Amino acid sequence: MLPFIRDINLETGLLKRFDNKVVRRLSDMRGMYADGAAEKGLIENGDPLLYEMFEVTPPETPGNLTYCTTVVYPGLVGNEYFMTKGHIHVIRDTAEIYFFTHGEGVLVCETPGGEFNEQRVNAGDVAYVPTGWAHRTANIGEDKLVFLAVYPAGAGHDYDFIAERGFRFRILRDGQNGYVVR
Ligand code: M6P
Ligand code: ZN
Numbered sequence: 001m002l003p004f005i006r007d008i009n010l011e012t013g014l015l016k017r018f019d020n021k022v023v024r025r026l027s028d029m030r031g032m033y034a035d036g037a038a039e040k041g042l043i044e045n046g047d048p049l050l051y052e053m054f055e056v057t058p059p060e061t062p063g064n065l066t067y068c069t070t071v072v073y074p075g076l077v078g079n080e081y082f083m084t085k086g087h088i089h090v091i092r093d094t095a096e097i098y099f100f101t102h103g104e105g106v107l108v109c110e111t112p113g114g115e116f117n118e119q120r121v122n123a124g125d126v127a128y129v130p131t132g133w134a135h136r137t138a139n140i141g142e143d144k145l146v147f148l149a150v151y152p153a154g155a156g157h158d159y160d161f162i163a164e165r166g167f168r169f170r171i172l173r174d175g176q177n178g179y180v181v182r
Contacts, residue, residue: 086135100124109134
């Protein structure tokens with residue numbers, strides 16, 4: 001494998017070349033938002049696009065890294081901000097870096113033991129998610145939330161962990177552009 005460079009548009013999250021694009025609509029996250037009636041209504045009325053990922057995926061061999069940009073669109077399901085599914089890595093002993101390049105968000109982290117952590121993030125913030133923490137990102141702004149993620153290739157995504165128990169707290173709208181964790 002040769003060294004390579006990819007060009008990222010910091011505002012849109014678009015990579016000029018990517019290996020894989022993942023699109024998540026609300027119907028891909030059934031049951032994850034608190035307001036089931038709002039979820040159902042939105043799915044029946046166009047099934048909004050919540051977020052997209054543009055991935056660069058070197059071989060999943062030991063030592064390699066994967067990176068991707070994620071674009072979370074602005075919006076609400078009921079009173080809950082659009083967010084990623086959230087995951088913990090199959091290989092629990094995996095850390096990850098998020099570099100936020102555009103927008104306003106909240107990074108939510110939780111351990112299997114029930115420790116919870118939420119932090120507001122803006123363009124320019126570099127977040128470190130330590131090993132053993134599940135992570136989810138919500139867009140609390142009026143524009144796209146864009147970030148670059150870097151993590152060990154082959155770490156895997158465990159979604160069942162979140163689907164089964166959820167996160168302890170949700171990121172809800174409070175006032176015009178504010179949020180409350182509840
Ligand atoms: C970040 C990384 C990716 C992840 C994506 C969306 O870009 O953590 O590995 O896939 O966010 O999050 P999720 O997989 O939880 O939907
Ligand atoms: Zn991750």
